[in-house]
Amino acid sequence: MKSWKKIVAIAAAASMMSALLVGCADDTTTNQPSGSGESQSGEETPDDTSSAEVEEFTYPMKDAQSFRVLGMCVTGVKPYYGESNMNLSEYTKEAERLTGIDIQVEHLPVTDKTNFNLAITNGNYADAIEGLVSGNYTGGVAQAAADGIIIPLEDLIEKYMPNLTALMEEYPTIRAQITMDDGHIYGIPGINLSKDEEGHATNGLIIRTDWLEECGLEMPKTIDDLYKVLVAFKEKYGASIVSQTNLVTQGTLVNAFCPNVSAGFGLDESGNAYSLYISDGYRELLSTVNKWYEEGLIHADFLNFKVADVRKKTLAGEVGVLWGMGGSTMNTMLQEATAAGVEIKVEAVPPLAKDASSPILNNNNGEYIKATPNLFITNLCDEKKYESICRYYDFMFTEEGIRLGNYGIEGVSYYINADGLETFTELMLHNEDGFTTVQMMGVYCRNHSSGFVGIQEYNYLRNYYMANPAASRASDIWSDVPATSAPNIPVSFTNYYTTAEAEEVALIKTDIDTEFTSKRADFIYGKLDVDDDAVWADYVNTLKGMKIDRYTEIVNNALDKKAQVLKDQYGIVE
Amino acid sequence: MAYKYRLSKEQKRKLIVKDFKKNWAIYLIVLPIIIYYLMFEYIPMYGVQIAFQDYRPALGFGKNWVGFKHFERFFTSPYFWRLFKNAFLINWFELIFSFPVPIIIALLFNELKSKTFKNVANTFIYLPHFITMVVVCSMVKEFVSADGFIGQMVASVTGVEKSLLLQSQYFRTVYIASGVWQGAGWGSIIYVAALQGVDTQLYDAASVDGAGRWQQMWHVTLPAIAPTIILKFILELGSMFSTGSQKILLLYNEAIYDTADVIGTYVHRYGMQSGQYSYSTAVGLFSNLINVSMFISANQISKKVANISLW
Numbered sequence: 056m057k058s059w060k061k062i063v064a065i066a067a068a069a070s071m072m073s074a075l076l077v078g079c080a081d082d083t084t085t086n087q088p089s090g091s092g093e094s095q096s097g098e099e100t101p102d103d104t105s106s107a108e109v110e111e112f113t114y115p116m117k118d119a120q121s122f123r124v125l126g127m128c129v130t131g132v133k134p135y136y137g138e139s140n141m142n143l144s145e146y147t148k149e150a151e152r153l154t155g156i157d158i159q160v161e162h163l164p165v166t167d168k169t170n171f172n173l174a175i176t177n178g179n180y181a182d183a184i185e186g187l188v189s190g191n192y193t194g195g196v197a198q199a200a201a202d203g204i205i206i207p208l209e210d211l212i213e214k215y216m217p218n219l220t221a222l223m224e225e226y227p228t229i230r231a232q233i234t235m236d237d238g239h240i241y242g243i244p245g246i247n248l249s250k251d252e253e254g255h256a257t258n259g260l261i262i263r264t265d266w267l268e269e270c271g272l273e274m275p276k277t278i279d280d281l282y283k284v285l286v287a288f289k290e291k292y293g294a295s296i297v298s299q300t301n302l303v304t305q306g307t308l309v310n311a312f313c314p315n316v317s318a319g320f321g322l323d324e325s326g327n328a329y330s331l332y333i334s335d336g337y338r339e340l341l342s343t344v345n346k347w348y349e350e351g352l353i354h355a356d357f358l359n360f361k362v363a364d365v366r367k368k369t370l371a372g373e374v375g376v377l378w379g380m381g382g383s384t385m386n387t388m389l390q391e392a393t394a395a396g397v398e399i400k401v402e403a404v405p406p407l408a409k410d411a412s413s414p415i416l417n418n419n420n421g422e423y424i425k426a427t428p429n430l431f432i433t434n435l436c437d438e439k440k441y442e443s444i445c446r447y448y449d450f451m452f453t454e455e456g457i458r459l460g461n462y463g464i465e466g467v468s469y470y471i472n473a474d475g476l477e478t479f480t481e482l483m484l485h486n487e488d489g490f491t492t493v494q495m496m497g498v499y500c501r502n503h504s505s506g507f508v509g510i511q512e513y514n515y516l517r518n519y520y521m522a523n524p525a526a527s528r529a530s531d532i533w534s535d536v537p538a539t540s541a542p543n544i545p546v547s548f549t550n551y552y553t554t555a556e557a558e559e560v561a562l563i564k565t566d567i568d569t570e571f572t573s574k575r576a577d578f579i580y581g582k583l584d585v586d587d588d589a590v591w592a593d594y595v596n597t598l599k600g601m602k603i604d605r606y607t608e609i610v611n612n613a614l615d616k617k618a619q620v621l622k623d624q625y626g627i628v629e
Numbered sequence: 630m631a632y633k634y635r636l637s638k639e640q641k642r643k644l645i646v647k648d649f650k651k652n653w654a655i656y657l658i659v660l661p662i663i664i665y666y667l668m669f670e671y672i673p674m675y676g677v678q679i680a681f682q683d684y685r686p687a688l689g690f691g692k693n694w695v696g697f698k699h700f701e702r703f704f705t706s707p708y709f710w711r712l713f714k715n716a717f718l719i720n721w722f723e724l725i726f727s728f729p730v731p732i733i734i735a736l737l738f739n740e741l742k743s744k745t746f747k748n749v750a751n752t753f754i755y756l757p758h759f760i761t762m763v764v765v766c767s768m769v770k771e772f773v774s775a776d777g778f779i780g781q782m783v784a785s786v787t788g789v790e791k792s793l794l795l796q797s798q799y800f801r802t803v804y805i806a807s808g809v810w811q812g813a814g815w816g817s818i819i820y821v822a823a824l825q826g827v828d829t830q831l832y833d834a835a836s837v838d839g840a841g842r843w844q845q846m847w848h849v850t851l852p853a854i855a856p857t858i859i860l861k862f863i864l865e866l867g868s869m870f871s872t873g874s875q876k877i878l879l880l881y882n883e884a885i886y887d888t889a890d891v892i893g894t895y896v897h898r899y900g901m902q903s904g905q906y907s908y909s910t911a912v913g914l915f916s917n918l919i920n921v922s923m924f925i926s927a928n929q930i931s932k933k934v935a936n937i938s939l940w
Contacts, residue, residue, distance in 0.1 A: 168904045172686040193685065193904035202687035300883075355775050355791035358884055562702075565903045569708070569886065576884030580795070600707065 112217075114450060115155025120443040122436070123181035125174065126160045129504040131497020135490060145499050149464055153455060156447040160185075167191070175204065182436035183444055186429050186506020188242070194561065196428060197554050200241050205431040207239035215445035218452035219243065222510075231621050232426040232547040242428020243448050245507040256533035257516075258380045260307045260404035266292060266375055277408045278311055278343065281376070285352040288375035296353040297368050298378035299360050303344060303575065306378060307533070311407045312340040320610055322544045328610045330603055332571045333595045339409075341578040341585045348579055358576055370397050376404070381533075382493060382519060386526040390491060403529035406536050426547070430508045451509030460507060461515040463499025469518070479518045492519060544614075551613035551620075560609055566601045680911035699911035708895065716870045716891040716916075719801055724865055726805050730813040732858060735820030739850060740842065751821075754814030766879035769807045770794060797885040804880065804889075819861070820854050827853040859937045867924030870916050892916045 128139040136143045141160040151157060161181050163170040171191040174180045184205070192199045199205050212219055223230040226248075233244045260281075266288060267274065275281040288294045302308055305316075313321050313336035320328045321336075331337050347353040354360075354368070366388040368374050379385055385401065392399045430448055432441065450456040462469035462477040472478040483495045496503050496519065502511045503519065513530075520526035552560060574594050578585040585591060636644070649656060676690070680700075683693040703709060734754065741747045757765070772779045773793035783799075784790045793799040831849045840848065874893025881889035892912060900909030932938035 167901070169901055172904065172906075176686040176689065191904070193906070198685070199687070202685060204687050351790075356795060359770070359774070359792055359795060359882055561903060561905065562908075565899055565905065566706070566708075569883075569890075569898070572883035573886040576795070576882075580791070580884065597707065 112446070114153060114446075114453075114455075116443065116446050117155070119154070119156040119446070120437075120440045121157035121159065122183060122440045122444050122447075123159045123161055124183040124185050124430075124444075125181040125187065126162065126185035127166055127187065127504070127506045128162050129497040129501065131490070131494035134494055135498050144497070145464065145467075146459065146501050149459060150447070150450070150456075153459070154447050154450045156443050158447060163187075168193075178435070180204075180433055180435065182433060182440055184431045184433060185508070188431050189428065194554060194557050195549065195552075196241055196431075197235055197237070197550075197552060197557055199431070200235065200237070200239065201554050203434055205241050205433055206436075207241060208243065208432060209240045211432075211441055211445050212240065212243070215442050216243070216449040216452070218449050218456075222246070222452055226424055228424050228621070229426040231617070231624070232424075232545075232550070233428045234550065234620065236551050236553055236616070240428070241431055243430035243445075243508050244426040245429040245502070245505075245509060245511065246427075247425040247511045248513075256306075256530060257382070258301070258306045258378070258384075259406070259529070259533035261377050261379050261385055261401050261529070262404050263288075263294075263375050263400065264402045265398075265400040266294075274402070275404060275407060277410050278308075279410055281404075281407060282347070282352075285347065285376060286350075289350075289352055292372065292375060294373055294375040295351065296347065296357070296376045296378075297360065297365050297374040298354075298357045299362060299365060300358055302357065302378040303340065303579070307404060307407055308340065308344075308378070309337075311409050312336040312343075317544050320544050320607070326614075328544060328607060328614055330598075330607050332567065333598055333603060338585060338591060341575065344579050345581055345585055349581060358579075366391060369401075370395065370399065381516070381526055381529040385529055386520045386523055387491065387493075389523040389526055400525070402525050403532040405532050428550075429506050448508045451507075457502075457510050457512065459500075460502035460509040461500060461512050462518065463496075468495070468499040476514055477518070479521060483518075484521060492521075545617070548610065548613045548617050551616045552609065556609045556612070560606060563602050563606045567598060567603055567606065570597060570601060677910065677914055679907050680914045682907055684907045684910075686906075695907075699908045700915060702908060703912050703915065708890070711887065712890060712892050712895055713870060715888055718888075719804060719891065720865075720869045722801055723805055723808065727809045727813065728862070728865060730809050731816035732820055732854070734813060734817040735824060735854070736846060736850060738817070738821060739824050740846070751814075754817070756814070757811045758815035760811070762876055763879060765807065765811055766876060769803065769880065773799075773803055794880060794882065795884045797888040800881070800885050800888045804876070808876075819857060823854040823857045824850065855935075856937050859931055859935055860939065863924070863927045863931055863939060866927035867920055869923050870919050 126141055128141050129144070132141060132144050133139045139162055141147055141162070147158065147160065159181075163174060166187070168191045171187050172193065175192070188199050188205065189196050192204070194201075196205070200207070229244060229246060230240070233240050233242055235241060262274070262284070264274075267284070270284075270287045270291060272284055272287060273280070275284050285296060296302070309316055309331075313331055313334055316331050319331050321331055321334070323329050344353065348355065354374075362379070362383055365374075365377055365379060365384060369377055369388060370392055377384070379388075381403075385403070389399075389401070391397075432444060436444070451460055458465070458469075458477060462479070463483075465471070467480070468483050469477045469479050479492070483492055483499070486492075486495055490498075493503075500515070501507050502509050503515060516530055517527055520529065549557075574583065574597075577583040583590050583594070678690060681694060681696060682691075683695050683698075684690075685693070738747055738751065741750075770792075771777050773783075774780050775784070775790050775792050777792075780791075780793055783793060789796065793803055827850065831853075832845055835845050835849050870892065874891060874897060877889055877891060877894050878897060881894065896909040896913045899905045899912070928938050928940070
């Protein structure tokens with residue numbers, strides 16, 4: 056009897072111990088790929104490295120070093136392959152084949168700040184980091200550079216990246232956008248290169264055109280028009296505006312009231328930044344939305360909705376006007392409508408003016424040419440691997456590489472149509488196994504998703520939405536603004552924060568955002584009267600107490616510094 | 630207390646060795662738990678030092694000492710009082726409304742005669758406990774939304790057609806009511822267990838003395854589980870300012886920060902979302918200090934008043 060008890064005890068203890076050790080076991084398994092990567096690269100080490108610099112370089116690269124990169128996983132890879140592993144994707148395999156460079160993508164267990172910073176603390180990050188630094192490293196790129204995590208790249212770019220160099224010479228603003236305050240370039244960019252005549256707005260208002268026709272109304276041109284449409288829809292169909300929070304943070308509505316806004320700041324006539332949160336324009340916007348709420352024109356729960364709720368409610372016929380993205384809202388919704396047999400006609404709403412006498416203000420998101428530093432080489436990387444990494448990513452700026460990143464593999468995922476444009480095949484648009492277009496893009500392409508390196512062509516958007524004509528028109532319609540409209544505040548100004556300023560902004564911003572978002576809800580729902588001057592002054596004073604003026608000052612400093620650098624070094628006046 | 634005479638060191642050592650030889654299997658069972666606490670509860674305390682530093686992951690521990698900078702920032706923060714008020718009110722109402730429910734359930738079950746019914750009913754009220762918090766919260770969100778059945782019921786009375794979770798005055802009600810639904814059955818287990826231990830002779834004696842069902846419950850059952858109730862109460866008081874922030878994170882939104890934002894969610898926003906590790910550690914450490922002092926004083930008071938305490 057007693058010995059039996061002991062056996063049970065041992066078994067129980069052993070099983071508990073093993074449960075405890077699962078955490079450690081996991082660590083070793085995640086480490087394995089990195090270990091094998093090292094050994095593989097060891098085997099491939101060429102006998103003489105000097106031969107690399109002989110004459111013209113051609114792909115595939117000879118004597119390439121394999122390298123590890125800590126990266127993101129694109130939507131679609133998980134459903135298609137059953138696991139979040141970019142190494143499986145057709146894109147990665149094809150890139151490896153064309154460049155001759157073996158790349159091993161590693162992923163965080165969950166892509167968020169905590170896991171990223173844990174990886175940094177453990178020293179468990181790869182030779183290179185794709186995308187994750189700017190959003191996740193406390194203090195951003197500048198701080199990561201100051202802490203010695205990432206290395207300056209301008210010499211390497213000069214030496215090993217002829218295609219990127221040529222591009223930066225053609226468009227100096229790219230270099231300006233990725234150069235940091237200390238004068239170094241740390242990130243190889245992903246570039247959104249849309250020419251002026253092409254669309255670049257990816258979100259805005261969407262309207263039920265079948266209802267518009269039934270009511271005998273025209274496509275709204277001003278906020279007042281929109282109000283009339285909303286009233287008519289409410290009376291006839293009991294429908295309202297539905298949206299996520301974004302309705303009041305970006306796109307059509309915000310642009311109608313507050314010119315040239317991005318990331319909480321706008322530019323006034325004299326080119327100075329002003330804070331959206333305490334501007335008169337935004338107050339007007341809140342007052343308008345509050346009026347819509349009081350009259351039941353906007354869905355009461357809109358601050359609580361996710362994009363799936365928005366699509367569901369629209370398909371259920373409860374919605375006449377909605378805010379959404381061209382892809383995840385409009386395109387997906389239309390694909391869902393076809394699948395469910397719902398008859399629905401929607402169209403993008405062109406940019407609205409505040410009233411008949413006001414001009415239409417800008418509706419694009421940031422700069423026309425937008426370069427984001429995305430690929431960073433870390434301090435852990437062996438110097439021998441520098442060339443391979445640079446060559447691999449420079450390939451993404453070649454014609455072949457751009458096609459691969461945007462459209463995948465010719466003859467499989469795209470073909471060249473009669474107009475000479477890359478066009479997705481049926482495999483991508485109407486997949487037999489039921490994968491959506493964006494999921495298939497995750498398998499074959501890379502440049503539609505954040506953290507990419509290379510050039511994102513506008514034509515990929517046309518392809519993305521091609522199955523739905525209304526969605527494929529959307530971006531053009533949303534971007535249809537007069538050429539006279541002033542440019543938005545450039546997004547890349549944050550590169551020009553000093554590390555001390557970046558830290559200060561991080562502190563101020565969290566407080567301000569908390570206060571702003573909760574007061575915004577109070578104003579919209581009428582808990583606080585936005586039209587009452589005393590109430591508004593009280594709110595503005597609270598934000599001023601949280602140093603919003605200092606924040607604006609830092610932003611203006613960065614803008615000035617950026618303009619100075621552009622003028623002095625590249626002769627560009629924006 | 631067991632030994633009235635003092636033991637020499639040698640004797641003590643011998644006793645321990647002897648005890649270990651005899652009961653080594655039991656020690657073995659305890660071992661993983663001790664290791665668990667060391668690994669996940671005590672060793673991580675080393676990291677609390679970042680509350681006094683400007684911590685940056687790349688540089689590691691022990692650099693950039695800044696003293697009480699982060700604490701000062703929190704004390705002067707405009708949200709300081711709101712966070713404490715919200716946490717306190719949620720806990721206070723929880724103490725009033727959800728704390729007694731498991732006790733009442735246990736007492737009611739104790740009065741049941743049919744054993745089958747008792748077992749079946751028991752199992753049923755435990756079930757919600759096994760639903761993941763994420764699922765419970767999405768259910769709650771659906772039910773109280775403007776289109777949900779609870780949301781509509783409330784709207785028919787108040788005339789405000791809006792999710793209850795967008796109206797700050799209802800947040801505590803939603804939070805506590807859903808908590809009772811999910812947790813009361815499970816919470817009653819400890820009392821049911823305590824009731825198993827009550828000597829049935831006491832009931833017989835009470836009924837001989839002419840006590841009815843009500844009086845039996847009042848004078849026999851309740852005193853029997855009183856120590857358990859008080860211990861639970863002390864534990865509850867100990868967490869007066871720390872609420873299960875996981876559930877609030879799943880339920881709250883910016884429109885109801887004024888009643889729903891508590892220290893845990895604040896720490897989450899500043900620490901996890903905006904990466905201010907040192908500051909959020911300082912905030913968390915401060916609230917833990919308050920909790921520990923609440924806990925100790927509650928224990929002391931109970932020791933003095935009811936002679937029941939944890940130590």
